[in-house]
Amino acid sequence: MTEQNVALWLPKRGAHFAVGPAPRTPPAANEIVVRVRAIAVNPVDGLPGFLYRVVLPWLTFPAVVGSDVAGEVVEVGPGVTRLRPGDRVLGHAFGVEKSQNRAAEGAFQHYVVLMQHMVSPIPDSLPFAQAAVVPLTLSTAATGMFQQDHLGLAMPCADPVDPVDRSETVLVWGGSTSVGSNAIQLARNAGYRVVATASPHNFGYVRSLGAAGAVSYRSPTAVDEVVDMIGESPLAGTLAIGSGSLPKAIAIAARTEGSKRVASAQTPLVARVQSWRAPRQGVRVNGIWGGTLKDNEVGPAIYADFLPAALASGAYRAAPDATVVGDGLAHIPEALRRLRDGVSATKLVVTV
Ligand SMILES: NC(=O)c1ccc[n+]([C@@H]2O[C@H](COP(=O)([O-])OP(=O)(O)OC[C@H]3O[C@@H](n4cnc5c(N)ncnc54)[C@H](OP(=O)(O)O)[C@@H]3O)[C@@H](O)[C@H]2O)c1
Structure with missing residues (x-):
């Protein structure tokens, strides 16, 4: 029955x-x-x-x-x-x-x-x-990182034997969130170096996911510390996650070499309100809606082409x-x- x-x-x-x-x-x-x-x-x-x-x-x-x-x-x-x-x-x-x-x-x-x-x-x-x-937090991270209207990064590859090195950095502000945990791994599997923020007790955690370095998002000098850690490796893009992340992410993108694009996990409306001054600093901000990837090439590229093999090989956790x-x-x-x-x-x- x-x-x-x-x-x-x-x-x-x-x-x-x-x-x-x-x-x-x-x-x-x-x-x-x-x-x-x-x-x-x-x-x-x-x-x-x-x-x-x-x-x-x-x-x-x-x-x-x-x-x-x-x-x-x-x-x-x-x-x-x-x-x-x-x-x-x-x-x-x-x-x-x-x-x-x-x-x-x-x-x-x-x-x-x-x-x-x-x-x-x-x-x-x-x-x-x-x-x-x-699922939802993977979709949110993937939307922000890979959709052309957001960061438009190169897609991840599930082959751990031959990782690409793009010599560019992705900043994941809020790396210990669930969205951030997926973003760090997606960026690493796409060949980017990752700098993340988290509370100090989660530095080991974000490093275990592939971040090259971590900074406390509560530190009063967090923006300077992240800029130093990005160093000479140009930014490929920034994912801003967590309350208060957007002004910091905008300041960092304005001060570093490379991409001036920031994708915000705040919804599109909130991101628009919080970033109205960003264009004056040459920074472009988009708010993510974590469901949009179902209607474009990113959804099947992640769920059908990348994730099954990456979970099976251990390239993704x-x-x-x-x-x-x-x-x-x-x-x-x-x-x-x-x-x-x-x-x-x-x-x-x-x-x-
Ligand atoms: N736009 C969308 O479609 C969409 C979809 C899903 C989620 N979201 C949003 O994305 C954000 C993250 O969601 P989630 O489910 O991944 O969260 P989560 O896993 O529940 O987040 C918990 C983590 O947030 C971190 N955190 C707390 N305050 C922070 C701050 N001010 N800056 C950076 N990190 C902070 C904490 O890190 P420590 O413990 O290291 O301090 C904690 O580990 C939320 O704002 C959520 O509403 C948006």
């Missing part, structure tokens, strides 16, 4: 989440259905009601939100040849995106519909709970480490509360 689907519903803006039955939606062309085994939470999943109007004004209710899943493929739609039932995968769920706006594609349920080109097979050695930390909050959809609100309290170099996950 077919197992009934269950979802964590958001009945309306600002309401409490509630677990309840949900339809099982079959996959359309180029879609798959995944039996979800682990879900990671992100700030956008737990917005206060008024912020839904600002960040996701198109979202219709009742909604199933959530972006990060790992699990097993159970059905594939017409046109899907790269994935089969039984495959272990991670995937970016797009239910809250304006183009989708569909409960069947929200991560917070047992059976989710995913776009096949935004799904990556994972090695047997990678637990679902750890794999679930990747699912990072940061997962902290499992509980088992079952009912634990997601608790995970969102803990996320609001703040985390350091970890991603909160619920197993299902």
